[in-house]
Amino acid sequence: MIEGVAFYILSTVAVLGALLAVSRRNLVHGVFALLLFFAALSGLFVMLMADYVAAVQVLVYVGAVGILQLFAIMLTEHVTGDDLRRLGARGWFWGLMLAVALPVVLLLPPLLNGEPPVPPAAPQSTARQLGSQLMEHYVVPLEVLALLLTGALIGAVAVAHGPEKDPPGKDRPA
């Protein structure tokens, strides 16, 4: 009973946070709404007995990612979202249709089937299991992910910096 109430409260907060995050023009407000969403999500992870993932969600997303985003946004111009610099969205009707159709297609089969799946017995501590899986069975994908992050970092710097200033005979494009 109490779990049901907690689930509905947390998911309402999460959905509201997500909606606010995409609808705010002011990017700083948007990031705060996103943080709200992350926090509610970590609550949902706790309810799923995923203690480690919930902790990481708070540490990494609410803590590091949110702060980084705030930094990045405050270092750029036009934070307060003036309406002139918006991309035109002509296809909003079809977007809306798709947004409605997707949950219907994805959620209808489980809803029609009734019978919620039986929750498995709670594992003792997920951190140990996750750790041993990551370091033994999935160590190669983990390394590939590290490479992915390296590539993303290098790429972000390369694109943000633009071309080097000293190629002979070519001036830097505006």
Added chain:
Amino acid sequence: MNVMLYSMEIAMVLSGLGILMLDLGTPARGKRDLGYLAAFLMSLLLLQSVFMPEVQDGFSLLSSGHSITEGPGYKLDAFARYFKHLFLLAAILVLLMAVDFAGTLRARLAEFFALVLFALTGMSAAASATNFITLFVSIELITVSFYVLTSFQRGQMRSLEAGVKYLILGAAASAVLVYGIALVYGATGSMEFAALGKACPSAEHDHLLRLGLLLVIAGLGFKIAAFPFQIWVPDVYQGAPAPVTAFLAVGSKAAGFALLMRLCHHLRPDLRELTLTVLAALAGATILYGSLCALRQRNLKRLFGYAGIASAGYLLLGLLALNAQPGASPSGAQGCHAMMFYLAGYLIAVMAAFTVLCHLDGEDEDLSVLAGLHARSPLLATVLTLSVVSMAGLPPLMGFLGKFLLLQSAFEVLSPHPAQLWLMVVALGGVVISLYYYFGILRAIYWGGGISPGRPAGESEAITVPPLARLLLIACGLILLWVGIFPQALLEWLGDAVALFR
């Protein structure tokens, strides 16, 4: 864990990181040479892997006492090796193309070369993936590298636009893919592809599995640019720098198909019914869409983009054959055979065409830049002709046999299926339409003098092609001709690679 199993990927990553380190001490003038270095290292790796594959086996024998070809979620079989060779070849040609393109690129070259190598690593891992974790991680490595590579010419609005579009649509596709993987995991309780071959505990689980499988196919459909997921292709192909477009057209697509082939190979018979229907619909729609949209294109890169969509449709026909019921008369090996042959021909033809594009002046890549090409540079005109004719699928070039084998395998598999007739009509119609737009390119090369009023002066200027690029172009042209006329050697070589699917 045996490190030698991953020796190719490790060599690629180390080369990429080495290029970045060397960049620090290289003067601006010498940065292009880093591209030659990267291409040289990859050529060594390719030669070692083709001619001395036993070196890796020898090391694993020494370290563990027996030859290891399998790790968790990773398999180094003949199939994986073939795709790794294709990706290496593509990366070498792209790196050399990028060196010549450096003047137009006006960007940080070392980072560009390193990211090409990182994307190559992702493709190479994808060729070996046997579970969903490796699949997702390698696909993401490829895609993230391409997000950056696409927007590398950041001085140009069009390149940035391409990067943003690819980023947003790619992220949406990844979300679909990961949701599908989650559903499949929920239904089977395992991340391995092999679990797709076992029966589910209940009907509800089975329902989830089917839904998950469809979402996974949709997510991979984005990478191979199949019909409803192809929206990004024309803009991204047009906006990205030409070497990146070539790599995207060949590498990213081949990686998606390699994953789909492994996935379909493990499917249960009743799931094959489902995927057969879905893939037949996708293939027909993709061929039709790509061919029809290519008709009116005047921008060369967009034209190749739409042509690439159509060829993804033909490759899906080969994938249909993989979904034949086990024990049917044409086994899945035939479709696999056809796809791998077609991909090799497609790789050579696309790389040759884009190398030619890199050497044309003119910012806008309109068809009119080709006007009078046969007089300005007979070599470029000849190679572009060969590559276009091969893509159109005319004998005696390599593309003909590839397309023929694909059509044959699909129709043999589909012969009892009611969808056979319309799919045959669509596929053959696509071939006929493709003749029209491919010959539009040829017309622009040889008879296009009069239709470009904007550029009367530079018309007669000869184009000088650097010696290495000239050598590569000649090699590509000769391969297209030689393998087209004497395909037996390549087909026999492929025999080993498809043994998995028998």
